[in-house]
Amino acid sequence: MPNRRMLRSCQAVVDSLSLPKPFSVGALLADLATRRGRPINVHTLDGAMTAHTCGLWISTDFSDDIFVEERTTAFHREHIILHEIGHLVCDHGAIHDGASTTFARLLPDLDPALVRRLLARTNYTDEQEQEAELVASLIRTAAGSRAGPPSGGVRGELELALGIRE
Numbered sequence: 001m002p003n004r005r006m007l008r009s010c011q012a013v014v015d016s017l018s019l020p021k022p023f024s025v026g027a028l029l030a031d032l033a034t035r036r037g038r039p040i041n042v043h044t045l046d047g048a049m050t051a052h053t054c055g056l057w058i059s060t061d062f063s064d065d066i067f068v069e070e071r072t073t074a075f076h077r078e079h080i081i082l083h084e085i086g087h088l089v090c091d092h093g094a095i096h097d098g099a100s101t102t103f104a105r106l107l108p109d110l111d112p113a114l115v116r117r118l119l120a121r122t123n124y125t126d127e128q129e130q131e132a133e134l135v136a137s138l139i140r141t142a143a144g145s146r147a148g149p150p151s152g153g154v155r156g157e158l159e160l161a162l163g164i165r166e
């Protein structure tokens with residue numbers, strides 16, 4: 001369960017994003033790419049993402065590449081992308097253990113089998129996973145609250161659970 005400090009820091013990260021209006025995951029990706037001065041490419045993989053709730057983010061010298069499972073709902077796919085954006089904006093260690101040149105050469109045509117091997121090497125801590133998930137949820141909440149009256153959403157539930165609801 002995320003703690004109060006994590007909620008605050010993740011909210012600050014999300015606040016700093018100045019989410020696009022109207023919101024879409026695609027527009028957010030475009031904004032982030034512009035801000036970072038490097039492309040963010042999203043690739044779909046054919047059913048390769050078993051046993052992992054998240055997709056994969058690979059940072060190379062030239063671009064950021066996010067991989068998501070193809071065989072899932074559009075909503076879930078967007079959530080996975082937001083989760084990976086969470087890792088990205090929180091600056092969690094991406095895979096760049098000296099192999100970025102290899103990745104850059106292989107992208108965007110990475111073999112799903114290779115990606116599965118890469119997945120096995122993503123060693124985010126539980127806390128980093130919670131942060132990424134929290135950022136994804138907070139982005140959704142912030143984006144949703146622009147479209148209509150605030151519903152409370154995930155953040156409201158979290159605040160209630162943490163006893164910090166205003």
Ligand SMILES: [Zn+2]
Nearest residue numbers: 054124129132
């Ligand atoms: Zn993750």
